[in-house]
Amino acid sequence: MKIKRVEVDYSRCARCGFCTYVNTCHSPVSCCGCLSCFWACPYSARYVVEEEGRVELVDISVNGVRTRVPNGVTVARALEYLGYAFGEPSSKKPGLTCKTGGCWSCAVIINGVIERSCVTPVRSGMRIETDVERFDPLRIVHGPEPHAVGGKATPWWEVDYVNYVEAAIWVAGCNLRCPQCQNYYVTYDNTTTPLDPTKAAKLAVECHRAYSTKGIAVSGGEPTINRRWLVEFFKEVSKRVKPGVRKHLDSNGTVLTYDYVDELVEAGCNNIGIEPKCARVETYMKITGVSDERLASQYLETSWRSIEYVYENYAGRVYLGVGLVYNPDLVSIEEICEAGERIASIDSRIQVTVLDYFPAFRRREIKRPTASEMLSVKRALESVGLKTVIVQTRYGHVGPGERNVGLLKQ
Numbered sequence: 001m002k003i004k005r006v007e008v009d010y011s012r013c014a015r016c017g018f019c020t021y022v023n024t025c026h027s028p029v030s031c032c033g034c035l036s037c038f039w040a041c042p043y044s045a046r047y048v049v050e051e052e053g054r055v056e057l058v059d060i061s062v063n064g065v066r067t068r069v070p071n072g073v074t075v076a077r078a079l080e081y082l083g084y085a086f087g088e089p090s091s092k093k094p095g096l097t098c099k100t101g102g103c104w105s106c107a108v109i110i111n112g113v114i115e116r117s118c119v120t121p122v123r124s125g126m127r128i129e130t131d132v133e134r135f136d137p138l139r140i141v142h143g144p145e146p147h148a149v150g151g152k153a154t155p156w157w158e159v160d161y162v163n164y165v166e167a168a169i170w171v172a173g174c175n176l177r178c179p180q181c182q183n184y185y186v187t188y189d190n191t192t193t194p195l196d197p198t199k200a201a202k203l204a205v206e207c208h209r210a211y212s213t214k215g216i217a218v219s220g221g222e223p224t225i226n227r228r229w230l231v232e233f234f235k236e237v238s239k240r241v242k243p244g245v246r247k248h249l250d251s252n253g254t255v256l257t258y259d260y261v262d263e264l265v266e267a268g269c270n271n272i273g274i275e276p277k278c279a280r281v282e283t284y285m286k287i288t289g290v291s292d293e294r295l296a297s298q299y300l301e302t303s304w305r306s307i308e309y310v311y312e313n314y315a316g317r318v319y320l321g322v323g324l325v326y327n328p329d330l331v332s333i334e335e336i337c338e339a340g341e342r343i344a345s346i347d348s349r350i351q352v353t354v355l356d357y358f359p360a361f362r363r364r365e366i367k368r369p370t371a372s373e374m375l376s377v378k379r380a381l382e383s384v385g386l387k388t389v390i391v392q393t394r395y396g397h398v399g400p401g402e403r404n405v406g407l408l409k410q
């Protein structure tokens with residue numbers, strides 16, 4: 001059996017403290033090969049060592065049945081060894097989880113306590129139960145905070161840069177591995193105490209009331225990779241706010257199957273932002289760090305199809321926004337136009353927001369696009385027929401009708 005473990009290359013370590021305070025080791029005595037720290041280190045100072053060898057077996061029980069599994073691995077890997085799979089129920093496939101300890105969608109019950117199987121080392125004598133329905137779902141949550149700009153699907157006319165538009169929370173864990181992750185302190189947090197959906201909804205609604213926001217938003221990380229938590233969150237928010245309040249999901253769309261969209265709308269979500277990021281698979285792989293071409297292609301197409309599905313089935317009921325990204329090192333204007341044409345073929349009025357990817361996380365060598373470059377992106381998208389294009393710039397967002405163009409000072 002192949003055993004993985006992670007080692008540190010101290011010549012690359014920047015002593016940033018990320019592995020001390022944000023993404024901490026849940027198996028400090030001996031590495032169980034969860035790889036969470038490998039994915040999370042902002043300076044790529046961790047590497048994986050894989051060794052073939054005989055492993056000791058330990059006795060555990062799973063759902064009341066005594067069995068033996070390899071020692072020195074995660075609970076998730078031990079369960080996979082026994083034939084269990086982890087993933088979103090809609091996909092029936094493993095893999096659509098974070099595997100870094102933030103999303104809690106891999107939770108099982110260990111000796112009576114709910115815990116993440118992806119970062120917890122298996123131990124002799126463990127009693128594991130895989131049916132977690134009797135426990136509330138959990139997730140690491142940052143915020144809430146009032147937000148003056150909002151996300152991809154925040155209606156552009158609500159944003160005046162004076163008043164707060166949304167009470168936002170950000171959830172940890174993502175199924176992508178974007179080297180330029182723009183929110184990596186949230187995405188790779190596996191340390192903060194998780195919240196159940198009711199507690200998170202109460203806090204978000206309190207923030208919404210305190211700042212009189214028009215909406216409540218959940219972003220990430222990737223919110224959709226813990227389906228049970230997310231659906232419950234929208235149900236709990238819906239119970240507590242007036243019907244006109246926007247309940248906004250900001251998603252990469254990779255897991256948003258049709259039935260999942262239906263379930264979210266049923267739960268009260270009436271504002272969905274989906275970010276396919278680009279048009280082509282090779283670009284998507286570069287942007288997202290997904291090296292498996294088949295998986296990247298599946299993610300990208302699921303994201304685009306979810307846009308079409310929301311538009312075709314919920315126009316007038318769900319306000320839809322689409323997210324693209326721009327940085328000349330990652331995606332060309334020609335490809336941006338290709339993506340724009342695909343959106344315009346659905347409806348030219350769909351709100352499109354383009355993020356100017358700035359250097360962050362493991363891709364610190366790129367330069368943030370200038371404001372004038374972003375205005376060129378805006379013109380390019382308008383030239384393919386799109387009518388509601390917003391571009392993020394270092395000086396603020398520029399929306400339809402040159403709204404806020406005066407903010408640009410270069």
Ligand code: FES
Binds near residue numbers: 099106107116119
């Ligand atoms: S897969 Fe274990 S916490 Fe996300």
